[in-house]
Amino acid sequence: xxxxxxxxxxxxxxxxxxxxxxxxxxxxxxxxxxxxxxxxxxxxxxxxxxxxxxxxxxxxxxxxxxxxxxxxxxxxxxxxxxxxxxxxxxxxxxxxxxxxxxxxxxxxxxxxxxxxxxxxxxxxxxxxxxxxxxxxxxxxxxxxxxxxxxxxxxxxxxxxxxxxxxxxxxxxxxxxxxxxxxxxxxxxxxxxxxxxxxxxxxxxxxxxxxxxxxxxxxxxxxxxxxxxxxxxxxxxxxxxxxxxxxxxxxxxxxxxxxxxxxxxxxxxxxxxxxxxxxxxxxxxxxxxxxxxxxxxxxxxxxxxxxxxxxxxxxxxxxxxxxxxxxxxxxxxxxxxxxxxxxxxxxxxxxxxxxxxxxxxxxxxxxxxxxxxxxxxxxxxxxxxxxxxxxxxxxxxxxxxxxxxxxxxxxxxxxxxxxxxxxxxxxxxxxxxxxxxxxxxxxxxxxxxxxxxxxxxxxxxxxxxxxxxxxxxxxxxxxxxxxxxxxxxxxxxxxxxxxxxxxxxxxxxxxxxxxxxxxxxxxxxxxxxxxxxxxxxxxxxxxxxxxxxxxxxxxxxxxxxxxxxxxxxxxxxxxxxxxxxxxxxxxxxxxxxxxxxxxxxxxxxxxxxxxxxxxxxxxxxxxxxxxxxx
Numbered sequence: 001x002x003x004x005x006x007x008x009x010x011x012x013x014x015x016x017x018x019x020x021x022x023x024x025x026x027x028x029x030x031x032x033x034x035x036x037x038x039x040x041x042x043x044x045x046x047x048x049x050x051x052x053x054x055x056x057x058x059x060x061x062x063x064x065x066x067x068x069x070x071x072x073x074x075x076x077x078x079x080x081x082x083x084x085x086x087x088x089x090x091x092x093x094x095x096x097x098x099x100x101x102x103x104x105x106x107x108x109x110x111x112x113x114x115x116x117x118x119x120x121x122x123x124x125x126x127x128x129x130x131x132x133x134x135x136x137x138x139x140x141x142x143x144x145x146x147x148x149x150x151x152x153x154x155x156x157x158x159x160x161x162x163x164x165x166x167x168x169x170x171x172x173x174x175x176x177x178x179x180x181x182x183x184x185x186x187x188x189x190x191x192x193x194x195x196x197x198x199x200x201x202x203x204x205x206x207x208x209x210x211x212x213x214x215x216x217x218x219x220x221x222x223x224x225x226x227x228x229x230x231x232x233x234x235x236x237x238x239x240x241x242x243x244x245x246x247x248x249x250x251x252x253x254x255x256x257x258x259x260x261x262x263x264x265x266x267x268x269x270x271x272x273x274x275x276x277x278x279x280x281x282x283x284x285x286x287x288x289x290x291x292x293x294x295x296x297x298x299x300x301x302x303x304x305x306x307x308x309x310x311x312x313x314x315x316x317x318x319x320x321x322x323x324x325x326x327x328x329x330x331x332x333x334x335x336x337x338x339x340x341x342x343x344x345x346x347x348x349x350x351x352x353x354x355x356x357x358x359x360x361x362x363x364x365x366x367x368x369x370x371x372x373x374x375x376x377x378x379x380x381x382x383x384x385x386x387x388x389x390x391x392x393x394x395x396x397x398x399x400x401x402x403x404x405x406x407x408x409x410x411x412x413x414x415x416x417x418x419x420x421x422x423x424x425x426x427x428x429x430x431x432x433x434x435x436x437x438x439x440x441x442x443x444x445x446x447x448x449x450x451x452x453x454x455x456x457x458x459x460x461x462x463x464x465x466x467x468x469x470x471x472x473x474x475x476x477x478x479x480x481x482x483x484x485x486x487x488x489x490x491x492x493x494x495x496x497x498x499x500x501x502x503x504x505x506x507x508x509x510x511x512x513x514x515x516x517x518x519x520x521x522x523x524x525x526x527x528x529x530x531x532x533x534x535x536x537x538x539x540x541x542x543x544x545x546x547x548x549x550x551x552x553x554x555x556x557x558x559x560x561x562x563x564x565x566x567x568x569x570x571x572x573x574x575x576x577x578x579x580x581x582x583x584x585x586x587x588x589x590x591x592x593x594x595x596x597x598x599x600x601x602x603x604x605x606x607x608x609x610x611x612x613x614x615x616x617x618x619x620x621x622x623x624x625x626x627x628x629x
Contacts, residue, residue, distance in 0.1 A: 004048070004057070005619065009612035011058030015042050016609055018061040019602035026590045027599075034203030036066035036588040038195055066195040069587045073202060074216065076580035077209040081275040083573040084210045088280025090566035092159065093288045097563040099151050100292065101556045107296070108556075110144035111549050113137050115537040121431055122530035131317070131426035138325070138421045145300050149416035152293045159285050160255040164245040166211050166278045167257060173208045174226065174240040177201060181223035182238035188222040208234075213275025229279070230272035232259055250334035250408035257282065288562050291357065291375075295555045297329075297415025298357040303548040304328045304419055305352040306541040307533065313454040313500075314430025314529030315520055322430025322529065329418020331392055331411040333362075341402030345385075347394050347409060353544050354391030355412055362394065362407040369394075371409075431533075432526030434461055435501050440514045445469075447509025451528060452517060458500030462519040465498055469509040479517075 047054030117137030124130040213229035226235040248254040258267040270282035304326035314322035331347035358375035386395040460481030476486035542551035
C-alpha cells in the first residue's frame with residue numbers, strides 16, 4: 001500500500017514540477033516576440049480495481065500545449081500584410097507629393113517666372129536686358145524640369161533597390177520556414193508538438209507577411225505551405241521557392257519581380273502581387289510614380305511644342321524667321337529581350353496636344369500590330385506601320401519582326417528630362433512678326449488695317465500684298481499667292497487672311513484707298529509675336545483642355561489624392577492590424593499576474609506531494625518495524 005502511495009506522490013511531484021517548469025518558461029519569455037503561452041496538460045491515471053472499488057494511481061502530464069488560435073493568427077497576418085502594403089505606398093506617394101507640390105521647388109513657380117520673362121519681353125521687345133532675362137527664365141524652367149525629372153528618376157532607382165532588398169528578405173524567410181517545416185515534421189513524429197519551434201515558425205511567417213502576402217495552409221505532417229496573393233507557392237513542405245528581382249525585359253535598368261522556375265522566369269504584376277511592402281512598392285511605382293513622371297513629361301513636351309510652333313511664326317531681332325526655341329525629347333521605344341525578330345521601332349510626335357501620358361504595349365502578330373494603351377487597356381490594331389495613335393506615329397525603323405514580338409512605347413517619359421533651350425543668343429528670340437501693314441499716305445477715308453498676325457508658315461508669307469478699295473463697299477487683293485481676287489464685299493471689322501497672315505479691316509475706306517502687307521524690315525520694337533508667346537500661359541494645349549499650369553496643377557492634385565487615400569488606408573489597416581495583434585495577445589500572450597498565481601499553485605502542489613512522500617515513507621518504516629519483530 002505504501003509503495004502505491006509513493007508512486008502517486010511521485011507522479012504528483014513530477015506533475016507539479018512540469019507545471020513549475022512551464023510557468024517559469026512562460027515568465028522567462030513574457031517579452032519574447034511571437035512567444036505563445038504554454039500550459040502543461042495533466043490527466044489522471046486509470047484507477048486500480050479492488051474489492052472496495054477503483055483506487056486512484058496518480059497523475060500524468062499528457063502534453064505541453066501552446067495557447068494558440070489559428071484563425072486569429074491568420075487574421076493578424078492578413079492585417080499586417082495590408083498595413084505594410086499601404087504604409088509602403090503612402091511613404092512613396094508622400095515623397096512624390098512633397099516634391100511636386102513644393103511652393104518653391106515645384107514647377108508652378110518656374111512656369112510663372114518663365115512667362116513673366118516673356119511678358120517683360122513683350123513690353124520691351126527692343127531691350128537687350130529683357131531678352132536676356134527671358135532667355136535666363138527659359139533656362140531656369142528647363143533646369144527645374146530636369147530637377148523634378150531627376151528626383152523622380154532617383155525615386156524609381158530607390159524603389160528598384162528596395163525591391164531587390166525585399167525580395168532577398170522574402171527568400172531568406174522562405175528558406176528558414178522550409179527548414180523549420182522539416183524540423184517540425186521530424187520532432188512531431190515523437191507524438192508531441194515542438195511548441196517553441198512552432199512559435200519561431202509563426203514569427204517568421206508574420207515577418208514574411210510584412211513583406212508580401214503570405215497565406216499558410218496546414219498539412220497533415222505539421223508543416224505549413226505558404227502561398228502568395230497570386231496563388232504562387234513560396235514554401236511547400238521543406239522546399240522553398242525563390243523570387244527574383246530581375247531586369248525588365250523592355251528596360252534593363254528597371255526591376256520586376258517574378259518566380260525562378262527552373263531555368264525560366266515567371267514575371268508577376270502589381271495587380272497579382274498585392275500585399276506587404278513588396279506589393280506596396282510595385283503599386284506606388286505603377287499608380288503614382290510612373291504616371292507622375294509621364295504627366296510631367298507630357299506637360300514639358302506640350303509646352304515646348306506649342307511655344308516652338310508660335311516662335312517659328314515670328315521674326316527675331318536680326319530679321320530672320322524664328323526657329324525652334326526649345327529642344328524636345330523623342331518618344332522612347334524598347335524591344336523585349338525575348339523577341340526573336342530583329343525589328344527596331346521608331347516613334348515621333350504627330351500632335352503633342354493629343355498625348356495622353358500613358359505608356360503603350362506594342363505586339364506583332366500574324367494579323368498586324370496591336371497597340372494597347374496601358375492606362376485603360378484600350379487596344380487598336382494596325383495592319384502595317386507607320387501607325388498613329390494618341391499623337392504619336394510609330395514606324396518600323398529597321399529589321400523585321402517575328403510573330404509574338406513585343407515592344408514598349410513611352411511617349412512622354414523622357415519629356416521633362418529631355419527639355420532644353422535651343423536658342424542661345426538673345427537676338428534670336430522671335431519677338432516680332434515677319435510681316436507689317438500700312439495704309440497708303442494718300443488715303444482719304446477713315447479705313448484702318450490692323451498690324452496683322454501670322455498664323456501659319458507659308459512660302460509666300462513675306463510677299464507684298466496690296467488691298468485696294470475700288471468702291472465704298474468693295475475691294476480687290478493683288479500679290480503673289482493671293483489669287484488676285486476682285487470685287488470682294490467689305491464689312492467693317494472683317495478679317496482677311498492670305499499667305500499665312502491675318503489682318504482686320506475697319507472704318508470706312510474711300511474709293512481708291514489702299515493698304516499693304518509687306519515683309520517686316522527693321523521691326524526692332526515689334527512685340528506681336530512676343531504677345532502671342534505670352535498668351536500661351538493660359539492657352540489650353542495640353543490634351544486640348546488644359547494650360548501647362550492647369551495640367552501641372554491637376555498632376556499635383558492627383559498625386560495628393562493618391563497620397564491621401566494611401567494615408568487613410570495605412571492608418572485604417574494599421575489600426576486593424578493592432579486590433580488583430582491584441583486579439584492574438586489575449587489568447588497567446590503571457591499574463592505575469594496569472595503566471596505568478598500558477599507559480600504559487602504549483603509550488604504548493606509540489607510541497608503537498610512531498611508531504612505525501614514523507615507519509616508514504618513513514619508508513620513504510622512502520623511496516624518494516626512490525627515485520628522485523
